[in-house]
Amino acid sequence: MPGKWTPSAPFPADVLAGARVVALCLAEARPSVLAVSSLRYLTGVALALPITSLAEPARVLQGGLAWVLSIFAIYLFNGVTDITEDRINGSGRPIARGGLSPGTATAVAAGAAVLALVATVGLPGPMSWIIAVNLGLGYLYSGPPAALKGSSGGTVAVLVLSGLLSYLAGFTVATADTGGVAPTGLIVFAATATCWMVMVGVPAKDLSDIPGDAAAGRRTVGVLLGERVSSRLMMVAALTLLAAFCVAVVIWEARLAGVLAAMAAGVTAVVAAGTRVRVRAAEQERGARRRPYKTFMATQHLVHITAVLSNI
Missing domain, CATH: 1.20.120 (Four Helix Bundle (Hemerythrin (Met), subunit A))
Structure with a gap:
């Protein structure tokens, strides 16, 4: 049958193409940024608890997935809106060099935003709002009608709020059942x-x-x-x-x-x-x-x- 794959056969072309798109989107979203975003969330978890306490690992991982998906969506969309300046600055990221189409990147970013919200199901209630607000900030930073990235004041406001939300997300997941104070x-x-x-x-x-x-x-x-x-x-x-x-x-x-x-x-x-x-x-x-x-x-x-x- 067409498209059938066996261990001895090569991967179908559509699977390879999909994997390539995902890899390009990850590169566009800046792996170093995704990594430090994960670390901010984990720091919120680690510093929220006494050294002798441990949050539920599965819940921590789920919360981390939701947070990183939101950051991935934000930075991928930012790459779509930064094409002109990225090319002038000589950026080697996939969209600027023509390796990833803006339309595809936008669709993947939208899908990631939806998945980020879905990933909050079963987590403490405030996590849904934290992820939604972070996605909203990301859109306001890069999207129309007046992208906040155009000014230093707008950039600072978004960075401060999103940065604090990352630690709040980790704290919220870690202390869901205790109502602890930071x-x-x-x-x-x-x-x-x-x-x-x-x-x-x-x-x-x-x-x-x-x-x-x-x-x-x-x-x-x-x-x-x-x-x-x-x-x-x-x-x-x-x-x-x-x-x-x-x-x-x-x-x-x-x-x-x-x-x-x-x-x-x-x-x-x-x-x-x-x-x-x-x-x-x-x-x-x-x-x-x-x-x-x-x-x-x-x-x-x-x-x-x-x-x-x-x-x-």
Whole structure:
């Protein structure tokens, strides 16, 4: 029969084509972003509980699936709406290079959004609202009539709200049956990590995207202030945030010493990368200008992994 597959036969063409589309969509949604989004959720779970307690693993996994599906849908749709600036900036992501059609990506993003909502069935009631609000923020960020990504203020607002929702999602799933209050450690960490994403991540990303953002009419920090000022702002913000985090850990006696050490290492790396951009701005290729952003992302992963491992 046509389409029948046996272990000795090659996979049907439609299966291979579907797998290829999924792989391209995952690449467009930025695997590093999906990974850190998972870590934010898991940090919300880990810091919500005493070290001796464990949330129900199946429920934690289900909640994580719902959250990551919502982020996948948001970033895939963002890729669809970013074609012009991505091509000007020389992005190698599938849509910009023509490997994935915008129509297909939009359909997959819509399907993922629906699945994210379906995945909340059986979870604590607030999770449905958390996922719905996150999807709404994602659409407002990238979609018509007035995409919030066009301004620094809109970008910051969406990042702050979505970032806090990620920790709230983990906390909600972990404490569903207890009605617990968020511990100080979680509050301090969530506030610091969200500020890191906004105060350091936004200018770091702008450094490599200035030409495309300007062509698309965006009023980002990089477009408004230029490459050198943006890099200086990023470095000052990183150092200031590290100092504030240190003070908060001491004052509120938060059990985040390991996270503080990880952030200190990350801040050092970000400042080094930013200094290199400032000194050699005229010579930088896009890949070199992306070093601060890659360092920022690596620091995000490091501090979240440290937080999770320190509390399991």
